[in-house]
Amino acid sequence: MDERMLRRICQCLEPREFDDYSIIIEKGKPLEMMLFIVEGNVSIEKRNGSSPSSNNLQQLPRGAGELCGEELLRWPLSTSYHLGALLLATESAKAIGHVQALVLKAIDLRGVVxxxxxxxxxxxxxxxxxxxxxxxxxxxxxxxxxxxxxxxxxxxxxxxxxxxxxxxxxxxxxxxxxxxxxxxxxxxxxxxxxxxxxxxxxxxxxxxxxxxxxxxxxIPNGTLFEHIHKEEAAGSFEGSSSSPTALLSLELRLKIASETAGALAYLHSLTPPITHLFLSTKHILLDEHYTAKLSAIGRSITHYYLIKIPEQGYFDPYFERDGPVEKSDVYSFGVVLAELLTSQKPEGCLDQILRAQITVNEATSETAKEVADLAERCLSFTRKERPSMERVAWELERLREIMAKY
The missing domain is CATH 3.30.200.20 (Phosphorylase Kinase; domain 1)
Structure with missing residues (x-):
């Protein structure tokens, strides 16, 4: 962030005092402010791991000259910012004794951006x-x-x-x-x-x-779309340097799916989480070793209105009504899985696509069925029923390990 922008942010800071044990920031609640501590101490509370047990609660003190709630500065990078919603705090902050601070409020940051x-x-x-x-x-x-x-x-x-x-x-x-x-x-x-x-x-x-x-x-080897739809894709991308291969093996398709799932899980783990929004086989590139490379990261909602018709088969059905969330990416990934399994474009009923002929041999048919089951869970119309990308990545890696034994 350049000096001019830092000056503008500093002009928005307001002095504020907090009494002993005051809850300044509460994890899971909307993050409304960032603090620069001038005097006193603040306890940052985090849980080590996912267990709700109080034994895993960590208390990390911060004092004069340190920040609390600094993820607020990255709020404008999140999808929620552009939809008018606040970030949810990832940690709690509580005053230890009397605390004096300079506060940047979310509403004031919006005026600076x-x-x-x-x-x-x-x-x-x-x-x-x-x-x-x-x-x-x-x-x-x-x-x-x-x-x-x-x-x-x-x-x-x-x-x-x-x-x-x-x-x-x-x-x-x-x-x-x-x-x-x-x-x-x-x-x-x-x-x-x-x-x-x-x-x-x-x-x-x-x-x-x-x-x-x-x-x-x-990335020299073209898109996954080109490789799956070899005959149709050849020459459809002007100047493309890729040479779509013969039919990709199930092992290679599973590798590409696993790597893509890992990339999405990584994006969702960031603070704030990055939602891809536009996942499709055209945005999964392959290098010379057929390593998956996820592209088109960071596109704004504006892109949606530019490309939604060409790529509408990949979008979460509730994208427009309820807005994009991480589970929207899970749905799109389910479409990609179906496309990988069947070599068919996401047109029409996806259930029928998954029931179509899967490119496998007898030895790998059981693995393909498990991948198809995972794709169907990703494609659930109810967002809560879709697995997280972390879970999807774990399941695909497990299936890769099983396949490697045969």
Whole structure:
């Protein structure tokens, strides 16, 4: 976060005092403020593990010069912020004796947040000239993929601190296709991620009078969609460097599913949790070793209205009525599992898709049935009945271990 933004936040701080044993922040309740402790001590209460036993309760003191509720600064990165809802506190804070503090209220933070807030969270800033040079002025021969009418991916080469030349994918937005705010949000959210199965975000360019662009690691082997739907996909992505393979084995499909589930579970474990919103086989890339790389992290709700018709089969049925939550990703993942099992696109009744012919042999049919059962649970219309992505990732890894024994 840059100095100018920090000054604006500091101008919103208000002095406040808390009496002994006052509950300042309560875990699980809306996070309404962040504290900078000026004098006194605050006890931070956390549970070590999931057990409700009081024996697992940890009390961590914080004193003058320290923060409480600092996750509030990441609230604008969450889906809840853009839907007008507060984050839920991940820990409790209680005054130990008399406490004096400077308080930043959530409502005041909302008044500060602008495009620069998100740009300041971006891991690295590139100039427009750097990206033009890297892509030969966005030459058509460098096109990897076009995303409807609002963005084009170009293959480029950039000098990076840890390497002389790094091959990258530059996502250039079409002029006036999307508000700069939404691009900056995507960049800020992607900057928070670091996982082997998530496409690495390298930085971006958000300059006035220039089309915004984001830079990602280059994944050479195309999308999972291309590999599943080999014949239809061939040539459908202009400039694609991938060569869709012959039919993927069940073992390889299970590996890709397990890695994708692990990536989603990781996103959901962050503070605040990152909800993908747009999971589909077109957003699962494969590297040269067929390692899954989840892409399109951090897209805003605005994207939904741009792409919902082409990808409507993947969306949670209650997405528009109840809003997106982590269980929305679980539903989308269930669709991906069904697609992996049947090699059919998510069109029509998904129950019928799962009952269709599954690409397996006799030795692996039992495993395929278990994966199909897991997909059906993910596809439950009732959100509460869907498993968590953590649970899904665990079950798929267990099935991989069983299959490895045969």
């Amino acid at each position: 602008d495009t620069d807030y998100f740009v300041g969270m971006m891991c690295r800033t590139f100039s427009a000239k750097e990206l033009e040079k890297a892509t030969d002025n966005y030459h058509p021969s460098r096109i990897i993929h076009k995303e409807l009418n609002f963005a084009t991916f170009y293959k480029g080469v950039l000098p990076m601190p840890d390497d002389d030349k790094t091959v990258v994918a530059v996502k250039k937005y079409a002029k006036d296709s999307l508000p700069t705010w939404d691009v900056a949000v995507e960049a800020a959210v992607a900057s928070q991620t670091n996982h082997i199965n998530v496409v690495r975000f390298l930085g971006g360019c958000v300059e006035e009078e220039k089309e915004p662009a984001l830079v990602f690691e280059y």
